[in-house]
Amino acid sequence: MFGLAMEERVTKASMRPLACCLLVVVAFVVAAPGCAAFNPRLLFLVKPDPIVLKDHHGVVLTGNVTVNVLYYGRFTPAQRAVVADFVRSAASAPPPDQRVPSVAAWWSTTSLYRGGGARLRLGVQVLDERMSLGRSLSLDNVTALARAAGHHRGAITAVLTAPDVLVAPFCMSRCGIHAHAGGVGAHGKARYTYLWAGNPAKQCPGQCAWPFHQPVHGPQAPPLVPPSGDVGADGMVISLAALLAGTVTNPYGDGYYQGDAGAGLEAATACAGVFGSGAFPGYPGKLLKDPVTGASYNAVGLGGRKFLLPAVWDPTTSQCKTLV
Template structure:
């Protein structure tokens, strides 16, 4: 993991910028799959932040590409179809969205988080596996379905792209807020 932070520092990201680091399917990163699917970090001296996202299709898709892949544990409901037709990319996009929310709300580990600073719950980590209303462990919640492809989504992007974005904790209501 320290090599990821070091790699991000070589990018020359301007102050206030975010460096994105993605690893290929054959690159193993410490604690990937065991404790996290992605990480955000920072360099306080430089005023920069970075996000690392691992390849969630080739390594531990049941943990890091769920709900687009069968989970390793819990209810074995059928996986959702990925909105862009690629389990790995859609899993990566979902993990990236979580890290972007964490980076924006808690960029240097002193921003918005819940609980103990040593084991903080950030905006998206407080809502694991929640993508739509009524979500519970093993069920991502009520999301939209693209009737042409059968894919699940809750966000519309540019050029007709669809995405399944994780819920974010809303401190004003103390609930997980979803896009639909």
Template structure:
């Protein structure tokens, strides 16, 4: 559902995101086993966005049934912090200054959101209510945050790894979706090998 009227305004707190995610506005009602996703546009500011996070996941408890519901929020960073939340499709704000990759769908903000959404989805599935999978007790990283900045084999700080390139658009990707759409998805931690697993 699209909230074009900005019913909560353009400056949101984490609590407002959680409330909005579990409201009937987002859809899905009170169904169990669903993950509600909130995507904010580039002109919406969320507390902590760009400074410490590009999105988040969490859960709330329904007041009527007591059921827990998982949710994800991801912000569009194209005008606020593309060097932080849309890397490697934008020059990084710190670290090695390698040239940015071409976004596979031609939109740095949206392609950056896909990366963040994919990582948060993996973390939500493995740790929906904060008591699921973490890398270990001393490094409480989830399956995607443990592999930050890794998208292909051979990745190292400032280099996303060996990726496929669409020779028509120049876009870098490692996954294909419906209708030939191309995406860049983050690596996730394989708990068996304790290494970051990439698609390519």
């Protein structure tokens, strides 16, 4: 189950993209070297092989992990609140009433991986509304932004770009990446991790905001109502969630993945297109629906905010774990 990615090799040893997000394809797909792709609604012509993520015994992120967020371009306060509430909700303790599908319970699946998982904490939030590097970015620019945001060991810097910011591979081959930069040091001590996700509202909602927007190809079922009412923001949270899960379980390309190094499936990318039980190509699965707004969701966060989050591969069952 690979997502289509354009042929791309990053020459700098300090920057190796590890995961891509949300590209729609119809028939068959391949992954470019150096990039493991995540497709929210991958359409199969044949039954996929069983999913088994191999532990390659490299570094995984455990313990307290700070998530710093850099908003590049214009984000409304409401959009920033959706992102911040998601990270804070993942960092909270699961509610005692397990009948409530919580964001914290969704994140707790990563604790089943070697090392016991990472405890997320929302760190600094940086606004770069003036777009210091211009409106068109390369992946090298993304690395520079992550570095400038104050990267450090034990933290993940999330670079989020506004709908009108062009990032070289956005829409053409991916909707986000997670990567690492810095030196190679023993056990990854000199390295730091970061990710990029774009808001797909204007550039490619049919590719990167499914199931909140009708796809470019494939079955044309009516799109779901997004929990926050913002297609771009909720689509970006799906990417962010998948990338965070991939970052902590495979931060430097030698953790958990299936397939070739640098082009394999990871914790959430292995479950692309699955949001609820009974999911199949073109159908996200059984979901909950807000009786007032009609919005579809599968997890509830702090303050009752609702989210739609991708399934995560459970290493104890070798299955994609859903909350509903």
